[in-house]
Amino acid sequence: MKRLIVLLQVFLIGACLNKELTNDQELQKPIIQSPWVENPDEIGHDFYPRPQMKRANWENLNGFWDYAILPKGEKLPTLFDGQIRVPFAVESDLSGVLRKVGENQELWYRRSLSLNSLQDGKRFLLHFGGVDWESEVFVNGKSIGVHRGGYDPFSFDITPFIISDEDQELCIRVWDPSDQGPQPRGKQVNIPNSIWYTPVTGIWQTVWLEEVPEFYISSLKNTPDFDKKTIEVLAIISSESVADKVVVKALDEGMLVAETAVTPGEKAELKIQNPKQWSPKDPFLYDIEISLMQGDQELDKVYSYAALRKISQEVDENGIQRMMLNGEFLFQYGPLDQGWWPDGLYTAPNEEAMLFDILKTKEMGFNMIRKHVKVEPAQWYYHCDRLGMLVWQDMPNGDHGNVWEHRLGIVGKATDKQRSQESEQIYLNEWKAIIDANYNFPSIVVWVPFNEAWGQFNTKEVTEWTIDYDKTRLVNSASGGNFIMDGSKITGHMIDLHSYPEAVMPDPNIFGKDNILVLGEFGGLGLPIAGHTWQNEDNWGYQSFTDKEDLANRYKQLIDKLEELIQKGLSAAVYTQTTDVEIEVNGLMTYDRKVIKLDRDWLRSLHQKLYDLEIQINQ
The missing domain is CATH 2.60.120.260 (Galactose-binding domain-like)
Structure with a gap:
C-alpha cells in the first residue's frame, strides 16, 4: 500500500509538472507525414463544404x-x-x-x-x-x-x-x-x-x-420512407417570407421522377415510381432540387440528394433480434475509424486523403465504418453515401469519471455519472446539433450516444430521446459501456460488447430476445512498421506481432470465430482499427497511410464469407 501511495504521489507531481508545460508550449514536428503533404500546393480543403445543400x-x-x-x-x-x-x-x-x-x-x-x-x-x-x-x-x-x-x-x-x-x-x-x-x-x-x-x-x-x-432556404430535412416509396423534404425558410410555395423535384440521373409543390413550412412528399434502393452493393442517390417561389419568380434554389433505405430490427427463426437493411439481414462489419492524421490531427490534408481511408476500407471488403468519438466534415459522409459505406456515428465523449462495470454481457451494478447541469446541457445541445447537421446522410444507420461509460449519464433518457428524435435509425445506447435496463431489456436497440483481442458476443439466451447483439470493438492486433510510427519506441497494440504472416494468421482466427457467432445471433462487429493513431499500432494501415499491413484482396475474400451466411428471418 505504501508503495502504491508513493507511486501515486510521483505520478501526480509529474502530471502537474507536465500540465504546466502544456500551456503555450511548442510541439515537436512529427517524424512521419502522409503522402499528400509532400506537395504543399495540394494541401487544403477547397471543395464545397455542404454537399447536402449546395x-x-x-x-x-x-x-x-x-x-x-x-x-x-x-x-x-x-x-x-x-x-x-x-x-x-x-x-x-x-x-x-x-x-x-x-x-x-x-x-x-x-x-x-x-x-x-x-x-x-x-x-x-x-x-x-x-x-x-x-x-x-x-x-x-x-x-x-x-x-x-x-x-x-x-x-x-x-x-x-x-x-x-x-x-x-x-x-x-x-x-x-x-x-x-x-x-x-x-x-x-x-x-x-x-x-x-x-x-x-x-x-x-x-x-x-x-x-x-433576402429570403432564403436556411436548412433541409430529407426523410426516406422505404416502405411507402417516398422521400419527405422539409425546407426551413430563413424568416417570414413573401414566398408562396416551395417546389421540390427528385431526379434520377437528370430525369424527373417526382415533383410536388407545398406552402412554406409544409413537408413535401415525393412519391417515387419504380424506386431504386440504397445499399452497400448499389448506393443509388436521387438528386433533389428545392426552389423557393413567389408566383413564377424563383427567390432561392438549393441542390440536395436523398436515398431510399431502411434500417430496422427483426426477429429470426430462433427468436433472436437481427439488424436489417431494406428488410433483409446483412451482417455489418467494419473498422473503428478515429479519423486522425499525423500532420493534420483532426483534419485530413485534403479531400483526396479524406477519401483514401473510405476507399481502402471498401477495397478491404468492409461494408461499415464506426466513426469513433469524432464527427467528420460533411464531405466525408457524402463519400460514404455515394460509395455505399454504412456508418455508425458516435457522440464525442467528455466529462469522464464514472465507474465502468462492463463484464462481457453481464449487467453490472454501476450507475450513471452525476454530471453538473451545465455539463449535461453542453452534451445535450451538441448531440442534438450533430444529429441535425448529419440527419440527411443515408449512410448513417446507427447513432451511438455513449462509449465505454465515458461520461455516461442519464442513459435511458438520452437513448429514448435519440430514438424519438430520429426514427429512421437504430440507437446503440452505450457501445461497450454500462448496460442500463429499461424494464426487462437493455435500453436502446442493441447490447454491445468490447473485447480485446478475442471475438465474443452477448449471451443470446439472456439478451437476444429484446436487443440486437453486436461486438462494438475487438481485435486491436498490433504491428509496428519501422519508419512509419509516431515515435521510434514504445508503440503498442492490444496484441503485438513482429511480422505480417503472424498478424494475418491471428486475424483469420478472429474472422473464423465471427462466422460461428453470426450463426448464434451476432448482427455486427467492429474491428480496431482503420489506421495506427499516434502510439497505437493496431491499425490495418500505418498512421501515415503509406503501408497497408494485410493484403487487400485476401481481406476482401475473407470478409465476404461473413456476408454470405444464410440467416432465416421471420417476417
Whole structure:
C-alpha cells in the first residue's frame, strides 16, 4: 500500500509538472507525414463544404490567417504572433504553428474580407464547419455571436455589421479547455498517452462565405420512407417570407421522377415510381432540387440528394433480434475509424486523403465504418453515401469519471455519472446539433450516444430521446459501456460488447430476445512498421506481432470465430482499427497511410464469407 501511495504521489507531481508545460508550449514536428503533404500546393480543403445543400455563390475562406495566443480574457488583439493555415488546428504540423494552447489561454484569428458592394436584397452568411470548442466571432471589431461546440457546423448573418466600400476585418476568439473541461472532446488530452491523443484547438474545418437572397432556404430535412416509396423534404425558410410555395423535384440521373409543390413550412412528399434502393452493393442517390417561389419568380434554389433505405430490427427463426437493411439481414462489419492524421490531427490534408481511408476500407471488403468519438466534415459522409459505406456515428465523449462495470454481457451494478447541469446541457445541445447537421446522410444507420461509460449519464433518457428524435435509425445506447435496463431489456436497440483481442458476443439466451447483439470493438492486433510510427519506441497494440504472416494468421482466427457467432445471433462487429493513431499500432494501415499491413484482396475474400451466411428471418 505504501508503495502504491508513493507511486501515486510521483505520478501526480509529474502530471502537474507536465500540465504546466502544456500551456503555450511548442510541439515537436512529427517524424512521419502522409503522402499528400509532400506537395504543399495540394494541401487544403477547397471543395464545397455542404454537399447536402449546395448554392453557386460562395467563397472559401481557408488559407493563411493571422493568429495570436493570449491569456484567457484578453480583449481583441492588435498584434499577432504570425500566420496559421486554416482549417488545421494550432497543434498540428499543417497549421504551420505546432503550439499548445490549454485552458488558461485563448487562440485568436484575424483576416480581412473583400466583399462586393452590398446590394439590396442580398445577405452574407459566414459559415464554420467545425471550431473546437468555444468560439466568438467579431466583424469590424464588434462581437456578433458565440458558439459552443467542437463538432457541429454553425453560421452567422454578418450583413448588419458590414461597412460599405471597405475591406471587412474578421476575428475569431477560441477557447478550448480540452480534458480540463466538461465539453465533448473525444480522444483529446493535454498530456497524450496510451489511447489518448494530442489536443485539437481552433478551426479544424472549412470557413466559408455564402451570398444569399433576402429570403432564403436556411436548412433541409430529407426523410426516406422505404416502405411507402417516398422521400419527405422539409425546407426551413430563413424568416417570414413573401414566398408562396416551395417546389421540390427528385431526379434520377437528370430525369424527373417526382415533383410536388407545398406552402412554406409544409413537408413535401415525393412519391417515387419504380424506386431504386440504397445499399452497400448499389448506393443509388436521387438528386433533389428545392426552389423557393413567389408566383413564377424563383427567390432561392438549393441542390440536395436523398436515398431510399431502411434500417430496422427483426426477429429470426430462433427468436433472436437481427439488424436489417431494406428488410433483409446483412451482417455489418467494419473498422473503428478515429479519423486522425499525423500532420493534420483532426483534419485530413485534403479531400483526396479524406477519401483514401473510405476507399481502402471498401477495397478491404468492409461494408461499415464506426466513426469513433469524432464527427467528420460533411464531405466525408457524402463519400460514404455515394460509395455505399454504412456508418455508425458516435457522440464525442467528455466529462469522464464514472465507474465502468462492463463484464462481457453481464449487467453490472454501476450507475450513471452525476454530471453538473451545465455539463449535461453542453452534451445535450451538441448531440442534438450533430444529429441535425448529419440527419440527411443515408449512410448513417446507427447513432451511438455513449462509449465505454465515458461520461455516461442519464442513459435511458438520452437513448429514448435519440430514438424519438430520429426514427429512421437504430440507437446503440452505450457501445461497450454500462448496460442500463429499461424494464426487462437493455435500453436502446442493441447490447454491445468490447473485447480485446478475442471475438465474443452477448449471451443470446439472456439478451437476444429484446436487443440486437453486436461486438462494438475487438481485435486491436498490433504491428509496428519501422519508419512509419509516431515515435521510434514504445508503440503498442492490444496484441503485438513482429511480422505480417503472424498478424494475418491471428486475424483469420478472429474472422473464423465471427462466422460461428453470426450463426448464434451476432448482427455486427467492429474491428480496431482503420489506421495506427499516434502510439497505437493496431491499425490495418500505418498512421501515415503509406503501408497497408494485410493484403487487400485476401481481406476482401475473407470478409465476404461473413456476408454470405444464410440467416432465416421471420417476417
